[in-house]
Amino acid sequence: MTRLVLVRREQVLKGGQPLAFLIGLVFAMLIGVVLLLISGHDPLAIYGRMVEASLGSPRAWSITLNRAVPLGLAGLAVAVAGSMGLWNIGAEGQILAGAMMAAWVARLGEGWASPLLITAMLVAAVVGGALLASGPAVARAQIGVNEIITTLMLNEVALRLLQWLIHGSWKDPESRGFPLAPMLPDEARLPGLFERAHWGAVIALGVIALFGLVASRTAWGYELRVAGSSGATARYAGISLKRKITTVLILSGGIAGLAGGIELSGNADRITEGISAGYGFAGIIVAALALLRPSGVAAVALLFGAVQVGGLSIQTMGVSSSVSTILQAFILFGAIGAGVFSRYAVRRVNNDKTSSES
Amino acid sequence: MIGLLSATVSFGALLYLAALGELITEKSGILNLGVEGMMAIGAVTGFMVALETNNPWIAFLAAIVATAVFALLHGLFTVVLGAEQVVSGLSLTILGVGLAAFLGKGAVGRPPGAVLAPVDWGPLSDIPWVGTIFFSQSPVVYFAVLAGIAVSLLLTHTSVGLALRGAGESASTVDAAGYSVTAIRLAAVAFGGAMAGASGAYLTLSLTPQWAEGLTAGRGWIAVALVIFGAWRPGRAAVGAILFGGLLALKTRLQTFGVDLSPILLSMLPYLLTIAVLIVISIRARNRPSAAPAALGQAYRREER
Numbered sequence: 001m002t003r004l005v006l007v008r009r010e011q012v013l014k015g016g017q018p019l020a021f022l023i024g025l026v027f028a029m030l031i032g033v034v035l036l037l038i039s040g041h042d043p044l045a046i047y048g049r050m051v052e053a054s055l056g057s058p059r060a061w062s063i064t065l066n067r068a069v070p071l072g073l074a075g076l077a078v079a080v081a082g083s084m085g086l087w088n089i090g091a092e093g094q095i096l097a098g099a100m101m102a103a104w105v106a107r108l109g110e111g112w113a114s115p116l117l118i119t120a121m122l123v124a125a126v127v128g129g130a131l132l133a134s135g136p137a138v139a140r141a142q143i144g145v146n147e148i149i150t151t152l153m154l155n156e157v158a159l160r161l162l163q164w165l166i167h168g169s170w171k172d173p174e175s176r177g178f179p180l181a182p183m184l185p186d187e188a189r190l191p192g193l194f195e196r197a198h199w200g201a202v203i204a205l206g207v208i209a210l211f212g213l214v215a216s217r218t219a220w221g222y223e224l225r226v227a228g229s230s231g232a233t234a235r236y237a238g239i240s241l242k243r244k245i246t247t248v249l250i251l252s253g254g255i256a257g258l259a260g261g262i263e264l265s266g267n268a269d270r271i272t273e274g275i276s277a278g279y280g281f282a283g284i285i286v287a288a289l290a291l292l293r294p295s296g297v298a299a300v301a302l303l304f305g306a307v308q309v310g311g312l313s314i315q316t317m318g319v320s321s322s323v324s325t326i327l328q329a330f331i332l333f334g335a336i337g338a339g340v341f342s343r344y345a346v347r348r349v350n351n352d353k354t355s356s357e358s
Numbered sequence: 359m360i361g362l363l364s365a366t367v368s369f370g371a372l373l374y375l376a377a378l379g380e381l382i383t384e385k386s387g388i389l390n391l392g393v394e395g396m397m398a399i400g401a402v403t404g405f406m407v408a409l410e411t412n413n414p415w416i417a418f419l420a421a422i423v424a425t426a427v428f429a430l431l432h433g434l435f436t437v438v439l440g441a442e443q444v445v446s447g448l449s450l451t452i453l454g455v456g457l458a459a460f461l462g463k464g465a466v467g468r469p470p471g472a473v474l475a476p477v478d479w480g481p482l483s484d485i486p487w488v489g490t491i492f493f494s495q496s497p498v499v500y501f502a503v504l505a506g507i508a509v510s511l512l513l514t515h516t517s518v519g520l521a522l523r524g525a526g527e528s529a530s531t532v533d534a535a536g537y538s539v540t541a542i543r544l545a546a547v548a549f550g551g552a553m554a555g556a557s558g559a560y561l562t563l564s565l566t567p568q569w570a571e572g573l574t575a576g577r578g579w580i581a582v583a584l585v586i587f588g589a590w591r592p593g594r595a596a597v598g599a600i601l602f603g604g605l606l607a608l609k610t611r612l613q614t615f616g617v618d619l620s621p622i623l624l625s626m627l628p629y630l631l632t633i634a635v636l637i638v639i640s641i642r643a644r645n646r647p648s649a650a651p652a653a654l655g656q657a658y659r660r661e662e663r
Contacts, residue, residue, distance in 0.1 A: 333449060
């Protein structure tokens with residue numbers, strides 16, 4: 001009897017990941033066609049509208065770019081933790097924490113000059129995300145508490161904290177009883193770049209490039225990679241694992257928090273419980289598709305931004321915007337499937353009697 | 359008060375069903391963070407099939423089968439292809455919630471095609487308090503109780519249970535003993551999906567009973583938390599289910615009791631309690647074997663043994 005097994009390749013296929021990503025994209029779009037046909041829509045018209053709305057004009061590009069900012073930062077946050085073999089599943093909550101801190105500073109800083117207020121908001125956002133991540137960071141480093149679960153649980157805690165604020169002490173007296181926070185002052189708005197795009201894109205790209213450089217060019221980045229690949233080697237080399245784990249998780253939380261601050265200051269009128277449209281979770285997919293590499297994170301975030309903007313645009317055609325969610329998930333599944341074959345080869349194995357009965 | 363206790367049992371069963379499935383999945387060594395998405399698939403399938411057939415039992419079964427198949431997507435990627443379990447599971451949640459919203463778009467706001475009527479236990483149901491709390495529940499609640507006992511017995515008293523636990527503790531040992539780790543883990547993932555599907559269908563066929571986007575509202579995450587809160591034991595998870603179910607039931611009733619505590623803050627408790635329990639488990643694990651399955655989250659490749 002013969003069977004098929006996966007055998008690890010001596011060398012990973014070069015250019016495998018971009019190719020896997022492309023295969024994932026095509027795979028997802030094919031599934032999308034099937035779903036759209038079943039539900040009685042014209043796939044070509046819908047895909048056409050999605051591309052037009054996300055990439056068809058400078059204005060479309062600017063909206064896509066804005067959407068890519070939180071995706072890219074959340075993706076980077078996950079990638080930073082991932083560089084040490086840690087999972088930060090809490091980017092969603094850290095984004096909310098960052099937005100909450102930024103909104104709080106905007107309340108305190110009424111009447112401040114715009115550059116001062118915006119800077120203070122973004123710094124506060126970083127602190128907010130870092131604070132939420134600090135618990136899981138210390139627990140993981142000192143006691144070995146699984147950071148996947150703690151960061152995941154804190155997502156829900158942060159969401160409820162935000163709901164509590166909006167329903168309670170932050171409720172706008174002029175909102176006629178609706179649970180709405182007051183509008184942000186104009187001084188709190190990030191200045192624009194072109195069309196709808198704001199400076200968040202520059203900040204995000206700067207942060208991603210900075211981490212890319214630090215990770216690849218500095219001793220700290222080198223230690224990070226050593227600690228990530230082998231804890232034992234790191235201990236022999238005198239690298240403090242506990243300190244590394246703590247720093248990396250807190251840094252990861254801070255980056256996600258920054259995404260929340262930028263989202264509030266750049267895109268939102270006021271803080272709402274929907275301030276993060278699932279960016280934290282999408283960020284995990286972004287990081288996974290980018291194989292945790294900063295440059296890849298930026299590229300994947302841009303594409304996911306386009307898919308999400310496209311998804312929102314087809315609601316007017318009577319199609320659920322969840323099409324874009326479905327596409328994103330299938331891009332990942334398709335790419336994982338394809339990616340396996342850049343690392344493994346399929347071999348036919350003969351299960352003859354000698355191996356099965358000896 | 360009776361309403362609160364009765365709702366505690368209902369919500370407890372809802373959480374317990376999904377948690378039992380996740381418990382079995384994790385015992386086999388596979389972490390599936392797709393519970394929230396699987397519940398959504400179960401909920402929408404149950405509701406839609408009930409609309410078509412007007413038969414709640416066919417709808418309930420359909421939800422179980424469809425969600426088990428849906429969960430096998432996670433199985434394919436993590437068990438067969440060895441992909442990162444965290445990434446695949448979260449994608450399953452994102453996909454499930456998205457697919458449910460897409461498929462259920464036409465069902466939003468429609469009255470249910472059929473509901474699972476409460477079981478009439480005759481004189482038992484007429485007992486004051488006890489009758490209302492325990493003997494006027496949806497059949498799904500009794501199904502959850504039976505499933506809890508069955509899972510508990512399976513894990514501790516059968517060779518299948520031993521092999522299942524082995525797959526999550528030391529996969530190569532189980533492999534050497536002649537079991538297929540792949541088959542065990544795939545079955546465990548499918549079981550996890552089936553139970554999450556049952557839980558989701560309980561929402562749309564009995565508890566709510568309506569379909570709306572985002573209906574599961576984070577209850578899948580509570581189910582994941584419950585597995586840890588219960589230290590991977592069906593019995594302790596049942597205690598946790600009653601506790602967390604009580605918190606869910608209390609949330610909507612706080613005002614009626616005149617308690618001046620925000621229900622929103624109260625709803626943080628399951629997550630904070632779970633973190634606290636996980637910390638205790640981790641501190642204890644320094645001196646003795648951890649409660650968590652040792653191989654949880656690790657792919658198993660026979661060729662690299």
